[in-house]
Amino acid sequence: VGSAALAPSSSASCRLMECRRVTLWATLALDLAAALLLGTATDPARFFRDVWPHQRALFGETTLDLVALALLRVVVVVALLLATAGRAARVASSAAAASPPLLEPLQLNGTSEPQHPVGDKGGWWRAAVTPVRCSGALLALTVGYSALKALFRMLQSGLGDGSSSGSLPTGGTEPAEVWFWLTLAAGCVSSSGEHVLCRRLLRRAAAAGEGGAAARAGGKQKKSDDPAEAAKKAYLERTGPRQVQSVRAIFAMVKPDWHLMAFAYASLAIAAAGDTSIPFLYGQLIDAIAISRDVGKFQQYMLLLVGTALVTGVFTGFRGSTFIVIGGRFSVRLRQRLFASLLRQELDFFSAVRTGDITSRLSADCQKVGDQVQLNVNVFLRSVIQVLFTLGFMVGISWRLALTCFVAVPCIVAASKVFGDYMRTLSTETQDALAESNTTAEEVISSISTTRAFAAERSEEEIYGRGMKAYQECVVRTARLYYVYSSMTFTFLPYCAYCLVLYYGAQLTQTPPGCGAVGAPRCSIDASGLVSFVFYMQSLFAAFTSIGNIYTALAQAVGAADKVLKWIEREPQLPPQPEPLAPQTCRGDLKLCDIRFRYALRPEKLVLDGLSLHVKPGEVVALCGPSGGGKSSCIALLERFYEPEEGQVLLDDVPISRLDPGWFHRQVALVGQEPVLFARSIEDNICYGLGERGEGRPSTEEVHAAAQLANAHDFVSGFELGYATPVGERGAQLSGGQKQRIAIARALVRHPCVLLLDEATSALDAESEAVVQAAIDSMIAQGGMTVVVIAHRLSTIRNADRICVVKGGRVAEEGPHHELMTRPAGVYAKLVSKQMALHSGSTGSLSGAGGSAANLDAGGQEA
Structure with missing residues (x-):
């Protein structure tokens, strides 16, 4: 075979x-x-x-x-x-x-x-x-x-x-x-x-x-699937961890609280010993009052029962409160590790994973795992210890009855195992369906004005409803499984075992014949022992039922933890160097050497094909060219958002992959097309990434100076709270021009040696554009920085030391404005001529009107 x-x-x-x-x-x-x-x-x-x-x-x-x-x-x-x-x-x-x-x-x-x-x-x-x-x-x-x-x-x-x-x-x-x-x-x-x-x-x-199975797995994509979504899934599967030991990882995360765990275990053992001794005391009380009619013995066991209950209650409280603290610390630790891991991931990861999925993992999944660890690990360990103590008492009373009641135990354990396996799978599907719905809700709420403008409320309700329907189907399937499981393990099997024990126990109390009479042989078990055994049996089945429920709940927690732990253990595709370099000085000498680059989610398209570019220290270089030529990709590579497929990106003749990321991003500042501000004060946004109050954070004077250079100081001073004014979520309290000037101030306060401007004024109206452009011109005029700019204003481009026309993933032309204009057949001269025909004046925009194919700097999505 x-x-x-x-x-x-x-x-x-x-x-x-x-x-x-x-x-x-x-x-x-x-x-x-x-x-x-x-x-x-x-x-x-x-x-x-x-x-x-x-x-x-x-x-x-x-x-x-x-x-x-x-x-x-x-x-x-x-x-x-x-x-x-x-x-x-x-x-x-x-x-x-x-x-x-x-x-x-x-x-x-x-x-x-x-x-x-x-x-x-x-x-x-x-x-x-x-x-x-x-x-x-x-x-x-x-x-x-x-x-x-x-x-x-x-x-x-x-x-x-x-x-x-x-x-x-x-x-x-x-x-x-x-x-x-x-x-x-x-x-x-x-x-x-x-x-x-x-x-x-x-x-x-x-x-x-x-090999054949892997090849077939790659060809199983349905024709109706979105190719982009399929590419995202393939990228995540290719770059993610192969296998995650969820249970081991969860307990490893609890390990730092070993001292609390030791105290909780000790309290757990004492409380469990008290719980399991109570049925024995019940049996002795019944024997003292109903059979031997010994009042002194009855009072003695009653006092012992009260004392046992008091000690058990005290240590039960210690156990529960300690596990609550452990669960809370574990939940915080889990969220922090997940958030830290997310911040280390490459940008392709965030392109492949939707924001709703990330927030669902950080909130719902982490909360579920933390709650289950907090509650169920506590109860699970208590039930296990209770089972061990109970079994000891039961075997001590009658090993025959103990063997008889074990008939139902393997069935309950097997049912719990099978049910837990299915619940783990269903839990993963349920969390995925919930994350899908959360993504839809987040996208619609964050873009509610667009939804309202296109009257798309009803269609969005239907989309959200489909996601909730999938979630509801998972819940119904869970309910069906739970119905079968609970009917068998909670009622049928335990009561069958009760009947068997009572029947066989009655036989034991009557054999050998005449047992219990004066001079007769001793019975295998007396009435008080049978009563105690029945109480212990109830405690045993309650503990096994609890273990079954907890196993199921833990299986759900493990299902929710799978993706969380996969993201925690995921290695970024741009790993940091073991010994990064942090030079004392930075000249700002930039080189892109024979760069070949394609995006991981679009591997079929080569974006940059052998591009080479050298920007000397203090030089202002403008990048322009048709849409999709690779201009923004050059900026992304200079910021080390991605790693080139071939070639190197050098700063002062050192590959940027070998530089310390913190040092590197202090030297290279970026002002993007869409300014991103956080829901903090204006001062905190300007000082973003430079530390909290104290060492390393710019002084108030430096912040004001940067704001003045960015033409932002006047409007900030006009606010009642000044630089302490909250900007709202994504800077919603500020206009587009104000947000862009804050972004420029954020770049200038770092005193960078390299400044990257990626179409910093393309999304502004004419008035705001003029103000922001004046700030940019003032910043460039100061000198002392190497500037790489992608712009659509002719004044900015023509004043650059050198213009590089990027087309087809390569530098097609380069030189000063006047030199490129002397080449009538050149790409740059043709683009300028077309735009000059559309916009009169030397300050006319180089961006295309009406979707012109000759747009130098595409406002659409860069390849």
């Missing part, structure tokens, strides 16, 4: 299917034979010799075992064969398959399940019916059935001889029980081997077909 799985040809899948089918049916036959031997529970020679005259009851038990186990295993094996056959049919229909694709949808690491879209209503059973899951079900079925047989065998032997130890008979006229235990162990070992074989087979076949 292993050699068939390793065969690289497409026919290997057929051989694999045949080998697996034969193997499974042979295993089924062997298991049925093992069931027959297990049902005999005695020496096979004696069974065949005395089956009809003396062992009719044993034969009936054997037949029942055979039929029950055979039916269960046939159901599981048929489900396995249907799943693999369905995958094989899909393999046969795929002519381009280069490896066994039936393994493609399987998650072979055993830790995660296939992901299914929100609208895939049948995905829950397709995720459940996988070869690994089915072989695991076969293993659990055999082990569980064998454990039940062993349990009842031990109970029957204990009742049959009237002994309190319950040991199996080994001598006398009774047959040896060795065959029973050998066949029981053989069934468990054979199913374990089957499960291991299935996992190894799938892992080897997956290794052989990994």
